[in-house]
Amino acid sequence: MTEVSHMHLDGPRGKKPKKRLSPTNIMIYSTLFVVAAYYLLPLYVMVATSLKGMPEVRLGNIFSPPVDVTFDPWVKAWAEACTGINCEGLSRGFWNSVRITVPSVIASIAIASVNGYALANWRFKGADVFFTILIFGAFIPYQVMIYPMVILLRELGLYGSLWGLVLVHSVFGMPILTLLFRNYFTSLPEELFKAARVDGAGFWRIYLQIMLPMSLPIFVVAMILQVTGIWNDFLFGVIFTKPEFYPMTVQLNNIVNAVQGVKEYNVNMAATLLTGLVPLTIYFISGKLFVRGIAAGAVKG
Amino acid sequence: MSPLLQGVVMILIGLSGCIGYFYVSNFVLDKIIFPPKLDDQGRNINRANLVRPWLFLLPALLLLSLYLIYPVVGSFYRSLFNRANTEFVGLANYGALWNDSGFRTALYNNFLWVLVVPAASTFMGLLVAQLTDKLSWGNVAKSLIFMPMAISFVGASLIWRFVYAVDPNIGIINALRDTVGLSPMDPLQLPFWNNFFLMVILVWIQTGFAMVILSAALRGIPEDTIEAAVIDGAKPRQIFFRIKVPQIKGTIMVVWTTITITVLKVFDIVYAMTGGNFKTEILPSYMMDYMFRDDGRATAVAFVIMILVLPVMIWNISNARKEMR
Numbered sequence: 067m068t069e070v071s072h073m074h075l076d077g078p079r080g081k082k083p084k085k086r087l088s089p090t091n092i093m094i095y096s097t098l099f100v101v102a103a104y105y106l107l108p109l110y111v112m113v114a115t116s117l118k119g120m121p122e123v124r125l126g127n128i129f130s131p132p133v134d135v136t137f138d139p140w141v142k143a144w145a146e147a148c149t150g151i152n153c154e155g156l157s158r159g160f161w162n163s164v165r166i167t168v169p170s171v172i173a174s175i176a177i178a179s180v181n182g183y184a185l186a187n188w189r190f191k192g193a194d195v196f197f198t199i200l201i202f203g204a205f206i207p208y209q210v211m212i213y214p215m216v217i218l219l220r221e222l223g224l225y226g227s228l229w230g231l232v233l234v235h236s237v238f239g240m241p242i243l244t245l246l247f248r249n250y251f252t253s254l255p256e257e258l259f260k261a262a263r264v265d266g267a268g269f270w271r272i273y274l275q276i277m278l279p280m281s282l283p284i285f286v287v288a289m290i291l292q293v294t295g296i297w298n299d300f301l302f303g304v305i306f307t308k309p310e311f312y313p314m315t316v317q318l319n320n321i322v323n324a325v326q327g328v329k330e331y332n333v334n335m336a337a338t339l340l341t342g343l344v345p346l347t348i349y350f351i352s353g354k355l356f357v358r359g360i361a362a363g364a365v366k367g
Numbered sequence: 368m369s370p371l372l373q374g375v376v377m378i379l380i381g382l383s384g385c386i387g388y389f390y391v392s393n394f395v396l397d398k399i400i401f402p403p404k405l406d407d408q409g410r411n412i413n414r415a416n417l418v419r420p421w422l423f424l425l426p427a428l429l430l431l432s433l434y435l436i437y438p439v440v441g442s443f444y445r446s447l448f449n450r451a452n453t454e455f456v457g458l459a460n461y462g463a464l465w466n467d468s469g470f471r472t473a474l475y476n477n478f479l480w481v482l483v484v485p486a487a488s489t490f491m492g493l494l495v496a497q498l499t500d501k502l503s504w505g506n507v508a509k510s511l512i513f514m515p516m517a518i519s520f521v522g523a524s525l526i527w528r529f530v531y532a533v534d535p536n537i538g539i540i541n542a543l544r545d546t547v548g549l550s551p552m553d554p555l556q557l558p559f560w561n562n563f564f565l566m567v568i569l570v571w572i573q574t575g576f577a578m579v580i581l582s583a584a585l586r587g588i589p590e591d592t593i594e595a596a597v598i599d600g601a602k603p604r605q606i607f608f609r610i611k612v613p614q615i616k617g618t619i620m621v622v623w624t625t626i627t628i629t630v631l632k633v634f635d636i637v638y639a640m641t642g643g644n645f646k647t648e649i650l651p652s653y654m655m656d657y658m659f660r661d662d663g664r665a666t667a668v669a670f671v672i673m674i675l676v677l678p679v680m681i682w683n684i685s686n687a688r689k690e691m692r
Contacts, residue, residue, distance in 0.1 A: 090603070098498055098508075101491070105512050105571065108526050111539055115529075126536045126545075176382065188420045196428060201687055203435050205680045207632055209654060209669040213445055213662060214438040245687075269389075298519030300635050305658070315521045319639055322525050331529070331537050338525045342518035349517040353510075357579050360516050364576055364625050 116140065116336035123332055139330070143337035149320035152309075156337055159317025163297055163344075165228055166313055170235035171292045175285065178240055182247025183273050187259050197248075203241030211238070212305060219306065226308045234306055235296050243288055246362050250284040251277060283355065290352055290359030294345040314341050392422045439673075446666040460667040470668075472646055473653040476562050477631070477675075480649055483563070485626040487570045489619060492577025496585055497607060509582070513575035520572070520635035527568045528640060531555055556645050565647055568636050573629065577622045584618035585611060621686065624679050631676050650675075 115123060116139050117132040147155040185193060185200075215234055216225065224230030254277070262272045303313040312320070318341045322334045349356045396418060401411040449456045464470045495512055499505030515523055531554045532538030535545040540554055554564045588611055596610045612619070634651035641647045643656060654668040 094498060097494070101495060101498075101512075102508070105515070105574070107539060108530050108571075109514070112526055112529065115537070124536055126542070128536060128539065128542050177385075184420065193420075198688075199428075199435060201684050205628075205684055205687075206435065206439075207628075207669075207673055207676045207680075209632070209651060210442045210673050211438045212658070213666050213669065214441040217441070294517060298522075300519060300521045301655075315519050318525070319521050322528070331532075334525070335529060338522050342522045345517040345519075346514065349514070356517070357513065360576065361580060364629065 112335045112339060115332055116339055118332055120330060120332060139332040139336040140340065142330070142333045143321070143340055147321045147324075147333055147337060149317065149324050156314060156317055156321065156340055159312055159314035159341075162228070162311050162317075163314040166231050166235065166303075166311075167293060167296045170232045170239070170296055171289060173232070174236040174239040174243055174292060175288050177236075178243035178288070179247045179281075179285070180273065181240075181244045182249075183251050183277055184269075185244065185248045186251035187256075187272070187277075188269070200241050200244055200248075204245055208238065208301075216305070225306070226311075228307065228311050231302060231306045231311070231313075234302055235292075235299070238302075239292055239295065242363060243292070246288055246291070247281075247284060250281060254280060286352065286355050287359045287362060290348060290356050291363040293348060294356075294360065295363055297344055389422070393419070396422065442666045442669055446663055446670055448663050450661040450663050452662065456663070460663045461671075463664065464667055464671070469648060470653060473648040473650050476647065477649045479562055480566060480569075480630050481627055484566050484569050484573070484630050485623045487566070488573040488577050488626050489581075489623050491570060491574040492579075492622065493581050493612075493619070495574065495578045496582035497611075500582065500585065509578060512578060515572045516575040520633055521639050523572050524568055524636045524639035527571070531564060531640075555641050555647070558646060561641070561645055561647050565636055565640055568640070569630065569633060573626050577626065580618060580622050581615065584615040588614050621683075624683050627679050628676060628683070631672060 111128055114131055115128060117135050117137070119134060119136050119138065122132065122134060143155055144157055144160075145155045146153060152158075185196065215237075219225040219230040219233070222230070222233075224233060258276055258280075259272060262276050267275070297313075298315060299313065300315040300319070303316045307313070318337055321337050352359075396415050401415040401418075445452070446460050447455060447457060449459075495509070499508045502508065518526075529537055530539045533541060533551050533553045535541040535551050538551075541551040544551060555561050557564070592610055592614070593606060596606050601610070632651060634649070634655055637643055637647055637649055637652040638655065643652045648656075650668060650672050654665050654672070657665040657668065659665075
């Protein structure tokens with residue numbers, strides 16, 4: 067053992083070869099610099115400005131870090147910012163978004179996982195047709211759906227309510243989620259399923275005792291896909307709910323666009339950052355799985 | 368938190384409804400329709416097993432056909448009626464669209480978006496994926512560039528509204544102009560070019576997506592093809608364009624088409640930035656202008672969008688089918 071480590075230490079000798087500042091390298095680094103400015107400067111200015119007081123903002127120097135760090139804009143954005151006559155800040159939108167996101171995520175994933183499992187393991191005649199319908203459902207542009215959905219919700223008496231929006235989100239997420247689960251369950255070894263069948267396990271038993279414990283990662287991916295998708299949604303929030311149920315994104319847009327009073331840019335920037343905080347937190351916690359979730363959701367129409 | 372409780376109760380009711388449905392339908396199938404009687408026991412069990420999957424999928428199938436056929440047919444049907452939904456007008460809504468200069472502007476702008484955004488996003492994604500591959504802090508750079516994908520389109524648009532703000536104390540562009548001594552201007556009111564300033568936002572968001580997918584594809588290229596090229600004396604640029612890019616052409620196409628579909632559905636950016644003013648309207652935002660004001664026209668626009676997306680959609684679907692089989 068000691069001999070081996072000794073050999074490793076005894077590597078190449080002499081001076082390290084100097085890296086040349088070749089034209090190629092200069093080009094690479096200058097490209098990277100421009101790219102970094104394009105992608106990161108907006109975010110940096112947002113964070114810096116949101117931590118400055120309004121007097122400091124008016125001084126200019128938007129690129130300088132805050133001299134006097136204050137969290138007042140964040141507090142104000144959360145609790146006091148006004149949209150018209152309502153001055154509850156983003157907090158109301160936040161809780162609305164929670165109330166919309168939680169049930170729609172749970173419902174759509176519960177149903178889609180069972181559907182995906184049935185589609186993957188219980189091969190049957192007509193599964194092909196079903197599969198094609200699913201793919202079409204996943205890819206069809208959502209604009210075609212808006213008007214019929216409004217009619218449907220009006221008929222059900224859910225139009226404008228929180229539950230109507232929950233229903234819309236659950237239905238819209240269904241095709242892509244079912245495909246996601248189907249593909250995952252198809253990739254599991256079929257022998258497991260067959261063995262359980264031979265042992266006499268039924269539809270639900272196989273699902274609950276064999277499939278569920280093995281599919282934690284895909285559940286996490288599906289959850290990320292749905293949570294970020296629903297949390298970031300703006301359009302359905304505007305169309306299908308009343309102002310009192312507006313989700314956080316709509317509330318944010320209304321706060322930033324509010325015309326009365328002095329424009330408090332630091333509060334607006336803090337509000338924008340606050341709205342992104344939930345998906346960003348999930349992103350930094352879940353890392354690679356997040357990327358998978360986003361990539362899976364990107365294809366839907 | 369009573370709404371949450373309500374939600375849990377609703378979910379429980381739904382789940383027990385589902386389980387009840389499955390249990391009862393199973394029971395009916397096994398005991399009443401195909402009872403395993405003495406003489407044709409085996410046959411009946413087989414028959415029951417043929418029917419069973421349909422029982423499980425029937426609710427989903429019904430919902431999906433409702434979800435697919437009803438909207439498409441329903442939208443088209445609505446687009447044949449006038450504004451108040453009282454009179455059948457045939458294709459008059461489509462004719463009105465064609466004669467509306469606002470619609471033609473939107474169509475033209477959307478054409479520009481489809482031309483520029485997927486190309487620019489894919490190119491930037493490929494560039495970043497390739498450049499960061501060699502750097503030790505490449506993964507940090509990648510995770511930062513992917514970040515805009517996590518925030519909403521509205522959030523991203525608002526961030527860029529501050530970039531473009533006229534006040535040099537707020538807007539990055541005008542702050543930069545200020546240091547050079549130029550007077551402040553509003554980039555969003557600059558005719559024609561304002562479209563491109565809006566596209567920059569979507570490229571900013573979508574690059575992360577393109578980068579992640581393409582970087583995985585670049586890693587998947589067999590090493591020996593690159594080694595062979597190195598031995599043959601190929602320069603880095605030649606290796607990239609002649610060896611690497613041709614091998615990930617399929618992935619590039621997938622990224623390209625996926626972003627194209629995204630372009631045709633994003634209305635948030637235009638809505639939050641200009642509200643469609645200053646000739647920046649695109650089809651999705653044009654449709655939203657008429658939504659609830661003139662549903663006949665709005666659904667007609669929805670149909671135009673659907674027809675425009677169709678070729679890309681079919682390409683994507685056939686691709687997805689091949690892959691998932």
